[in-house]
Amino acid sequence: MSDEASPLGARKNRAELFSWANTLRSGYGLVGSITLAILVLAALFSPWLAPYDPHAISSSYLGPPSGEHLLGTDLVGHDLLSQLLHGARVTLLVAVTAAVISFGLGVLIGSLAGYFRGPVDAVLMKVTEFFQIIPSLVFALILVAMLGSHLWLVTIAIGITIWPQQARIVRSQFLTLREREFVQASRALGFSDRHIIFREIYPNALGPVLVQATLDIGIAILLETALSFLGLGDPNKASWGQMLFGAQEHLERAWWIALWPGVAIALTVLAVNFVGDALSEWFNSRSDVGRVSLQKRKNVASPPAAAPSRTGDGTALLDVQDLTVHLRRGAKVVRAVDRAEVKVRPGERVGLVGESGSGKSMFSRAVLQMLPSANVETFTGRIALDGIDLMRLNEADMRRVRFEDLSIVFQDAMTYLNPTMRVGKQITEAMAGLSATDRQERTRQILASVALPTTTRFMRRYPHELSGGMRQRVLIAMALASQPKLLIADEPTTALDVTVQAQVLRTLVAVHTKTDMAMLIITHDLAIVAEVCDRSFVMYGGQIVEEAAVSRLFSEPRHPYTRGLMASMPGKSDYRLGKRLTGSVVDLTDVPTGCRFAARCELAHDRCSTEPPWVRIGDEGVRCWLFADESGPIGRSTDKPADSKEVTTS
């Protein structure tokens, strides 16, 4: 997928910082952090904050909250507010220490298991499982009963009780990270195990481990409370748990004694969990796996109110005009698509070819109204499918269009299949209005049409049990299930084997000839366009730079970029001699004012510092000054900005 297509992959450290701040700001993370900060400060400064010495005995005992004792007093006459503040110290100390112990044990055991694998792993994981199976409270009880109930013994007991989850996390991080290519590369270069563990694996495993450590604090607080409540806490250290324990007998006479520590415990645990969740969300948002959320259209230039809802020229099934999609990336604006004009007629097979980062994927996601959440800066233009203006549909109607008329096949099958649902069911779910047996039958037909087994055994498989080519064909099957009018295939065969690619393409062609479905095939591979398409658009730097019938495109490419692409195709006769394009695709956050291809173009000349016009040549077109010559630019006054005026030659 192109760069813009993974907006979740934060690109700059600064941006990461911002997103961390964002997560915090976004509600519960912030609440959790502030609550925790207040608690920690209160615990630290309790000697100064507490109105009384916690051991001082006042004349009123079992006194309800009053002006003198804000939270009331207990049986002995201790001031509960003071007790609570001092208790925070004890409780937090126990919890944090226990979490640190759990962290140490978990990291040690998880690392050993994950790194050595084999028998070491088997033994350690058995031990871990054993610890996980026995209920932690029971285990802690036994430990405390054996060790005694000094505060630090209780702390150790809690630490020993809660480490297994951490160990499992560390181990699984090891197992996944050590398969990652950069770790393999270090091994290939001959680095020591120590280096690999400390320099390659740990820094990258940090996220989930920290999250677990945070959650452990909450778990430790609860355990300490439970132990104290059962009378196994340290009686000399007034933790919140001890306060609760002391309150047991007076619940009926003096509810407040139990209420305050209870509230404090609940609040703290909640706050810790909030922070843990926020942390984990933040870490997840930094990895590039994430679901594309649906995005409401923004900044839509609303057409005149009188505009009919069926628009566009009657012959086009998909009629995209003037489509512009700009996205925010950090402080910059990515001009992913600029004034793109694309038409697909019913039953036609149309290609959209361009390198990654040329805006192809954003184009298709714009058509589907599925742009990445929150990052859309500008989204204007007109997108009509079968006369219906998609830009003006509400989300529910758009969902129906996506379900019935418009299907897409993505490149990265694994991210788009539901890993926990059997493949047969996933295909069936994409069908509307059939009886259960008809669906089964239709599923079999579709599976057969994409050259997949039609056996029940196959349908009961999960995506991860399939090969890449099979997954891709399941995805195509899902797209076909609703019998759409238009199938958009975004890099449908990238990363597939040649034989499978041939099958998948053949499948697409076969499906196409049997139905009147139109296809828009988005690819970086000109060979696919050559094989399957009737007509093709070439995209560069967010703009359509050429449109032509495929046979002409190959025999006589017009745009210098198209010619460069042709020279990059192995198998073409001029491949070895061909002039390579230098450099790489233009940075869409920093496009030149003139021709976007100028920096790589051998034929660039002075005119090219202003934006070249779209030169229409019969049914075809090209965006390049070289072709404006023939008849001279004829500005056609349209509602477009002046710099995109069209030129027509015949």
Added chain:
Amino acid sequence: MNMPILRLNKLSKTFERRSFWNATRPLSYAVRDVSLDLVKGETLALVGESGSGKSTLGLLTMNLLTASEGSVVFNGKPLEKAGAKDMARFRRTVQIVFQNPSAAFNPRRTVLATLAQPLLLHGKPSKTQLRARVDELLETVGLTPAAAFRDVFPHQLSGGQRQRVMIARALSVDPDFVVADEPLSSLDVTVQAQILDLLIRLQRERDIGYLLITHDLALVGEVADRVAVMYRGRVVESGPATTVCDAPQHPYTRLLMASTLSADPNERRIGAADTARVFDVPRDDGAGCSFAGRCPLAESQCKTEVPVLGRSGQPGTEVACHVIQRRDGDV
């Protein structure tokens, strides 16, 4: 011909999966009985479908996986008998370039740090030497001016640039042989051509040998000297690249060639043939030819007897197919 740098001698690799009761059972052969010679200055292309064991063979070659049977012979000595010194030499001699340049770097390390590490590991350069050497590497792979690339993080580079850094990292130890596992397939087409030019230039300048793992047959015809076709873990055909590409013998190789896109809209291959055959990939029970389930030429012998690599009618090529061998034997 040069002496081979590495000999792969009857390599096999099985993967085991722990079952519910922890008893281990062999899952399947990922690589089976593969012998190849890897030669300095020569490109051996390894082609085959995904799951055929190409990457596994690449990792075995690099000794990043241990073979279940057979051995990698380096300097006349099997690697499992090699001492620390031989291993260090092996690590300097043979390097790897991975397919996915975005996954192949520690995201927390700058380009300078990435390239400096192997240099520090295999020598004791001073700070200025180190920097000079890194700059030289960057320039070798076309990342100029080096100063603009030294201090950036991998994720701030484009895919092509990252692939160049990966190649620079492989070059940092001045290897004689590079295993390149799909080095182009994650790149833009115009950038692919550039990286390919770079690989070819390095080969010419430094006489590096490549094991080029690829699924792109058009590429094989362009750059490879020899080619080995893998199917289900075995090499089923091998020989000079031009011969194998122009006159494929093994039925699987023919299928591969027929599946290659033509790059010419007037000579379409897709759609010309009838629709894809429907098959559930048959279980390979080890008996017989593993291609038999898909093979148009299959006979009864194919289901019972495993064909072994043997001479075919084409000069210099070997084929593992009963029918082709019999045909060529009769000629």
